[in-house]
Amino acid sequence: MAAPASIIPTEPIGSIPRPVDLIERVARSNGEDPGLDPFYELAIRETIELFEATGSPVVTDGEQRKYHNFATYAVYGLPNTAPDGFTIPFSDGHTRRMSRLTRGPFHYRRYADSFLDVAMRYAHAPVKQAVISPSCLSLMYPSEAIPDYSREQFIQDLLNEHETEIRRCLKKGAHKVQVDFTEGRLAVKIDPSGHLLNSFIDLNNLALSRFSPEERTRIGVHTCPGSDLDSTHSADVDYSELLPSLFELKVGNFYIALAGERDRPHVLKIIRKYRKPDQRVFIGVTAPVDPRIETPEEVRDRVLEACNYIPVEHLGTTDDCGFSPFSDDTSTSRETAFAKIRARVLGTALAAKNIGGES
Numbered sequence: 590m591a592a593p594a595s596i597i598p599t600e601p602i603g604s605i606p607r608p609v610d611l612i613e614r615v616a617r618s619n620g621e622d623p624g625l626d627p628f629y630e631l632a633i634r635e636t637i638e639l640f641e642a643t644g645s646p647v648v649t650d651g652e653q654r655k656y657h658n659f660a661t662y663a664v665y666g667l668p669n670t671a672p673d674g675f676t677i678p679f680s681d682g683h684t685r686r687m688s689r690l691t692r693g694p695f696h697y698r699r700y701a702d703s704f705l706d707v708a709m710r711y712a713h714a715p716v717k718q719a720v721i722s723p724s725c726l727s728l729m730y731p732s733e734a735i736p737d738y739s740r741e742q743f744i745q746d747l748l749n750e751h752e753t754e755i756r757r758c759l760k761k762g763a764h765k766v767q768v769d770f771t772e773g774r775l776a777v778k779i780d781p782s783g784h785l786l787n788s789f790i791d792l793n794n795l796a797l798s799r800f801s802p803e804e805r806t807r808i809g810v811h812t813c814p815g816s817d818l819d820s821t822h823s824a825d826v827d828y829s830e831l832l833p834s835l836f837e838l839k840v841g842n843f844y845i846a847l848a849g850e851r852d853r854p855h856v857l858k859i860i861r862k863y864r865k866p867d868q869r870v871f872i873g874v875t876a877p878v879d880p881r882i883e884t885p886e887e888v889r890d891r892v893l894e895a896c897n898y899i900p901v902e903h904l905g906t907t908d909d910c911g912f913s914p915f916s917d918d919t920s921t922s923r924e925t926a927f928a929k930i931r932a933r934v935l936g937t938a939l940a941a942k943n944i945g946g947e948s
């Protein structure tokens with residue numbers, strides 16, 4: 590008898606390409622014009638409808654309203670920031686910049702549960718919410734200390750804001766809260782000694798330590814080599830440099846990009862070696878940076894391959910990344926994104942059926 594598909598959970602990462610009409614309207618304003626509200630609302634409603642039509646058992650709002658990107662939504666528009674912050678270099682030569690803190694104190698301008706409020710009005714399926722990691726936002730503090738606002742004070746304020754954001758999302762019923770940690774793999778590229786990565790791990794663990802083991806079963810961490818304009822920022826960093834440290838994070842779920850890796854068994858062996866017994870690993874089975882739509886059978890085979898390394902009760906599937914972490918990225922169409930998600934859902938169910946049939 591076939592096992593139910595739910596023996597292998599499947600979840601998205603977060604972002605879905607915005608409708609072109611919305612992208613054009615946001616480009617003509619600063620993204621915060623109240624006149625944009627009905628267009629954001631329409632995009633969220635339509636995104637959730639299309640998401641649910643794929644059969645995805647967990648959905649998101651597609652991050653339609655995360656302003657310009659996944660990393661700076663919480664601080665976008667703060668008066669004590671400047672646009673010339675940390676630069677993220679991508680392999681095709683383009684860059685993205687974060688904002689820089691110009692004075693203290695540091696506070697979020699908005700928490701991600703405000704997006705969850707809207708999504709849950711429209712969704713019938715459980716809704717997941719992604720939030721940005723403290724390590725990413727720590728890059729906002731400049732290399733030269735801010736007068737009267739030390740880096741230590743900043744870190745305390747940052748940890749408090751991040752904890753508040755996660756608690757608000759959990760309280761409102763997020764299926765999972767996913768901490769986006771794309772800068773983990775990038776950290777190894779910037780600093781091959783591993784020092785920067787380990788400082789990020791330590792910082793994020795200071796935040797995760799504030800949650801109970803029960804709460805941590807609903808919290809996850811996403812790692813990927815970046816995804817913007819069909820380009821990555823750290824795909825050349827071998828996972829053996831990242832994953833041993835990553836699994837030190839005090840969290841119950843990991844969302845690990847894998848579909849785009851050249852040597853998946855190599856990565857799966859590292860996961861098998863370093864995954865803690867209570868940690869579930871959602872492996873990426875579709876690649877948003879690859880325009881080709883995976884077939885359900887390919888996804889099935891990737892899941893079955895992973896079963897050789899990860900016990901099925903600790904396995905899940907996901908996409909390698911969001912489909913447009915930066916809001917103006919039109920390199921992937923909405924149709925392609927949902928077709929890939931459909932393949933993920935169908936392929937995961939096929940694998941579950943296969944596993945059930947063999948046991």
Ligand SMILES: [Zn+2]
Nearest residue numbers: 771813910911
């Ligand atoms: Zn990602």
